Amino acid sequence: MRAAPGQVVAGRYRVTDRSEGEVGVPAVDLHGGARVRLFGLELPELLVPGHPVGEPAPSYGPRLTARVAQVAAAADRHPRLLRGLAAGPEGDVLWVAEEAVPGVPLERLAGNGPVSPYRVAEIGADLAGALRSVHEAGLTHGNLTLRTVLVCEDGAAMLGGLLLGAAEEELCAALGGEVPRRVYETRALMLGPLAERWAIDPGAPADTWALGVLLYRLLTGHGPYPESDLPTLLAAVRDGHHHPADGCGPLRPLVERLLRPDAGARPDAAAVQRELRELLAFAPEPGLDGPPDPLLPVLRPEAGPLVPHQGGRRPSRAERAERAERATDRQAPARPPRIPPGMLGPLVLGGVLVLLAAALGTIVAVAG
Numbered sequence: 001m002r003a004a005p006g007q008v009v010a011g012r013y014r015v016t017d018r019s020e021g022e023v024g025v026p027a028v029d030l031h032g033g034a035r036v037r038l039f040g041l042e043l044p045e046l047l048v049p050g051h052p053v054g055e056p057a058p059s060y061g062p063r064l065t066a067r068v069a070q071v072a073a074a075a076d077r078h079p080r081l082l083r084g085l086a087a088g089p090e091g092d093v094l095w096v097a098e099e100a101v102p103g104v105p106l107e108r109l110a111g112n113g114p115v116s117p118y119r120v121a122e123i124g125a126d127l128a129g130a131l132r133s134v135h136e137a138g139l140t141h142g143n144l145t146l147r148t149v150l151v152c153e154d155g156a157a158m159l160g161g162l163l164l165g166a167a168e169e170e171l172c173a174a175l176g177g178e179v180p181r182r183v184y185e186t187r188a189l190m191l192g193p194l195a196e197r198w199a200i201d202p203g204a205p206a207d208t209w210a211l212g213v214l215l216y217r218l219l220t221g222h223g224p225y226p227e228s229d230l231p232t233l234l235a236a237v238r239d240g241h242h243h244p245a246d247g248c249g250p251l252r253p254l255v256e257r258l259l260r261p262d263a264g265a266r267p268d269a270a271a272v273q274r275e276l277r278e279l280l281a282f283a284p285e286p287g288l289d290g291p292p293d294p295l296l297p298v299l300r301p302e303a304g305p306l307v308p309h310q311g312g313r314r315p316s317r318a319e320r321a322e323r324a325e326r327a328t329d330r331q332a333p334a335r336p337p338r339i340p341p342g343m344l345g346p347l348v349l350g351g352v353l354v355l356l357a358a359a360l361g362t363i364v365a366v367a368g
Contacts (some may be wrong), residue, residue: 003027003038010088010095013038021315023105023147023160024098029085036085040093041165060174061089065168068096068163071139075162080126082150084163086129095169096164103150103158110146114221117249118283121276123149124215124251126157128273133210134162135204135269142169144210145196146217174267193230195223200238205263208272212258219248224259237261250279 001016003025013027013036022036040170043060068087075084085097106123115123127149134141141167150158176183191197196213199206216224223313224242232332236242245252254275260266267275 009038009093009133010097010121012088012095013095021316022151023107023150024100026323027097029097034063036097037100037160039096039098041164041167043089043092043094043171044175060090060171060342061094064167065089066093067149067313068167069093071163071166074137074139076128076129076133076137079131080130080156081162082160084160087163087167093105094167096167098163101150101152101158103152105147105149106149107146109151111217114247115218117219117251118280119217121216121251121283122149122155123157123281124211125220125273125276125280126216127159127211128208128269128276130159131204131207132269132273133174135207139333140203141165141210144193144207144214146214149214154323167187183298188230189301193227193233195225195233195237196228196236198230200239200261201263208258208266208269209263212255212266215251216245216248216255216259219249219251220245224255252319286350 005008005015005017005150007015008030009015009027012030014030014169015025015027015038016035017026023038027035027036027038029036041064043064065087067082072084072086075081076302077083081102083099085099087094087096088360089095127144131144139162141159141162143161144159145161148159148161148165150160171181171306172186175186187197196210201209202350213224220243222243224245225236242259244257245259248255254267254272258272260267
């Protein structure tokens with residue numbers, strides 16, 4: 001979706017630069033001056049199934065705008081969740097705005113092959129925290145992919161794409177109407193065979209399943225399911241036939257649980273975050289467990305503040321291990337004293353007598 005620099009779209013966003021290799025179009029909100037990223041979604045009125053030829057096609061802009069506003073109002077603020085702002089139709093395009101932060105798309109950084117398991121665990125813990133916030137607000141994200149994750153200059157992963165995913169799903173439902181086959185055909189045309197977007201079950205379990213797909217992709221350099229065509233992908237997902245998880249290292253048990261076909265057998269986002277944090281507590285520092293990490297550091301742009309995170313900078317792995325040890329010490333039961341309290345008095349008296357005897361012996365020896 002192209003927009004020229006200087007162009008104002010949706011009545012309030014002025015495009016500042018072209019989107020060359022980046023995710024979204026950089027722009028400024030004329031109402032408040034905030035920097036945003038714009039995502040354009042085409043509204044294909046001419047593709048409405050069964051619409052009579054020659055009659056005006058219905059406009060889906062207001063319906064999608066209302067749905068996006070509903071999701072934006074319900075979403076909670078979270079330090080790892082990019083804030084969706086608003087959406088507005090303009091002609092045959094719905095423009096969705098999201099806050100812009102300094103960072104690099106995970107899609108670009110992960111293109112060099114498999115990533116260290118502990119680095120993947122850090123990214124996964126950040127994303128699980130963001131998903132937990134979405135689920136606690138009663139929402140489903142539905143758009144967790146390499147393209148919707150930004151890696152910031154401090155290494156933190158930020159999840160975006162919430163409003164765009166809601167708009168896409170609403171458009172598929174609008175175009176498909178009451179016919180499931182038409183909804184499927186619309187989603188197939190819009191999304192393609194990307195495994196993360198094709199969970200069998202709806203709701204929060206679909207998001208944790210997509211997180212498992214993403215973790216597998218980062219750890220191995222390829223997806224867990226065949227993605228050559230959509231029917232083959234869906235058959236593999238339905239039957240639970242994914243590629244072996246041998247390359248997932250210490251994350252293999254978690255990834256395999258996340259990819260289970262039975263939604264009830266998967267951990268939720270809170271459990272995933274907790275398990276990854278426990279793994280990271282005693283992980284080696286970056287650079288000590290292998291070659292330099294290709295996902296760090298992310299160079300800071302020439303201008304722009306650091307991305308604010310709750311609690312300040314990310315603690316190092318050594319600091320997390322020290323905190324875990326202190327927490328373990330606090331939780332451990334108090335040890336009984338090595339010397340029973342009743343024996344302290346006699347022992348002290350005996351020690352004094354021994355010292356006196358030694359002193360007398362020394363005096364006698366010197367005098368004699």
